[in-house]
Amino acid sequence: MPSKSNPPRGNKKAKATGSKSNAPQLIATRPGQIPQWITVPVELQQLLLNIFKDTFSANFNSRYSELVQEVKQHLYNRDFDNAFGNEGLRQAYAMRWSPSRALAYANIFYNLSTLTNRLLSASRAGAGNLDHGPIHELQDASGKTASVVTHSIEEKTSRIVCIGAGAGAEIVALGGYLNHLDRLALPMQSNIPPDGRRSEWPSQRHIGIIAIDIADWDSVACKLHSGIITAPPISQYASANAKAANAPLIGPDTFALEFVKQDVLNMAIEQMPAIFADATLVTLMFTLNELYSTSMSATTNLLLSLTMLLSPGALLLVVDSPGSYSTVSIGQTSDSGDESKRKKYPMQWLLDHTLLESAATGRSKNASGDRQWEKLESRDSQWFRLSNELRYPIDLEDMRYQIHLYRRL
Template identity: 40%
Template sequence: MVKKPPSASKSNAKPPSRRAATATASAKSPKPASAADETGPEQPLSPEGLRAHQTLLNIFNDAFAPALHLKSFTQRLQDVKQALYNRDFGAAFGREDFLEVYAARWSPTRALCYAHVLRGIEGHLAALLVSHDGQRASGNGDAADGVGLTRECPGQIPDAEEIPDDGAEKPALRVLAIGGGAAETVAFGSYLSSLPTTTGEIHLLDTGPWGGIAQRLSAHLTTAPPISKYASAAAKAANAALVSPEDRLRVAFSQEDILALDDAALARLLGPEPLLVTLLFTLNELYTGAGIAATTSFLRRLSAAVPAGSLLLVIDSPGSYSEAAVGRGGDREKKRYPMQWLLDHTLLQEPRSGRKRQRQRQEGVPAANDNDDGDADEKADGGTDDKADADAARTDCAVWEKLESADSVWFRLADGLRYPIRLEDMRYQMHLYRACPQIDNRT
């Protein structure tokens, strides 16, 4: 579960598009769509929105300036690309300098995109804004194209210092970013900047060692950027951190495999209060890397542990770049399932009995306890796995409702943005779900 560019989602995937370009790319940022495909006219960014996007690019530039200006940057970038192509994630993410190269190259566009998506769903995120006394808070800010989320739950994020109590009851947002890294950190900070009276905490969880990178970016989000000593008094007065004061933003990181966590550990991560859970360019890697069975099992455990009212945001590559194969033989013999179909099939289905599960297996639908070759685990006597059937029929899981969905959306960099190296536009699919009360609590 590592952060990879879309081109690395499959070993035979196409390289990133070369048409787009630099950070001065020619297209405008589209609004997240709920239709199957984003085909409407593009709307230009406002001057405020353009400044907000440039601010985020400046944060990446300042945080990774030493790496970006090294003569060896291009060679290191090629080394990272080759490691990703070979699916050698230990090599790609096992070194600090490679992490810096990855974050400097691919995370800026993703951070802008994630911030854009979060701002587009702020109406749903507002429901997670709750003050410490449990009262709902309004939390809409005026920052252009900002982004953020979360809700405070003291003690649920390890290694993060407690937010000092200044006597004021500030609403809070809380997020668990599964597979999260540099892009999620900056996007969250951007959204939080649009909510000046809100505190936020983001817990990143990934198998790669992203903790140092995330803390470095957090420092740049909460510290005024460097400014020339010759700058005017007005420029110095206007020079401020994106998120201020710095104790409004808490960032924590755990180097863990989400699939390896037991139910108790997952419940501790989620906490007792509603939060936003994100799987940003991560879910398809779980399906293709760990398999459909393990990933489906994780999603069901998530459904069993997540507090009612929580949101799940999934962003990934669109179309054939996000498919998982089931069956024996070569690629042509295997049956391919779109990630979105697998996700909806797991989250939106009512818990099913063993009989329903058997019928679905006969129809070729993969179940949580199915092996990746399409065969179900069976006992030696040829019977079905009773424990798996019981798990499939459990009734203590949250019921998810889909709030928004887009099969294919372009995020294009606006004219006038500046960055030291070439950046590219990106295309993505997006799905937003809300956890309804658990079945055994419904009347």
């Protein structure tokens, strides 16, 4: 499974930090209605950018531009092994492209009222019982079949599985989103710090992220996670009050991370239940199209396996490049290299066909005869535009994407 290979397009520059925003509010939607999305407060966006800036502060030097150009060239050649083949290149990618994506992803999470309401209403009972669920027959990409038992664990932690998330954008975005959930959960009379950081806020939510990627992003992911759960650097000359108020974005006991270096298309079927069975949310951010391009059959099998493993109410979020940037070619190329006989299918069509049709018509060993998914949200083209008030050491871009949200029935 390739890593994030298509940098965002655009030329918007992140500039200075600034104005205060109103406290976030839950949004209500009606069936069939496409609401106007609200924007994450600029103060919180700046905090997320600061995590990248502080984490990689020593790397913004003359060597940085050279590394970024090398990553770009490898990605252009679709040489993913070399694009992310060493720590320097991986860090350069995370410094350059993950920040704007993290802001866009945070804005997506911020506006998904279904996810927000689900996490806010999740049980906060302590670690509970382990109950055996149904036995499923799952088939991997090689055709091997095995019986696996899913489990239902009642615990304080809501598990979120992010496929292709090694470069850290999802991790930082979810850190900002958890900060947002805590603000929503606090009583209205609570004194919320204007910059969004919390020092004595009560712990309201517990989220555990499993980030899966084929490249060795463990160090990058862990550094960014550390930047979320530890207080940012502060001048030794800062006042005593400033030092006392300096706090992490999220408390270390509320936000856990596990990185799994794994090609998800070749994941052993025995390994899948432990990762996916109790997930509240599974994300495929700028990853699904690459999976389809690698192997349509294996990707289809992955989606159908998720159908069997995820519990009712679990969410699947897919974000990818819009329009013609996310198409999959199917069929044989002629000996002369002629692509004209290969049919191109939009990624969205393939996704809907798999989840809303194949998973409900018994066309796969992993499918049942009942409808398995409902589609809650779908936008073919959505912009996230950076505020001119933001500040970051290098230029960042606006981002355009398509988004599709499904709920397991």
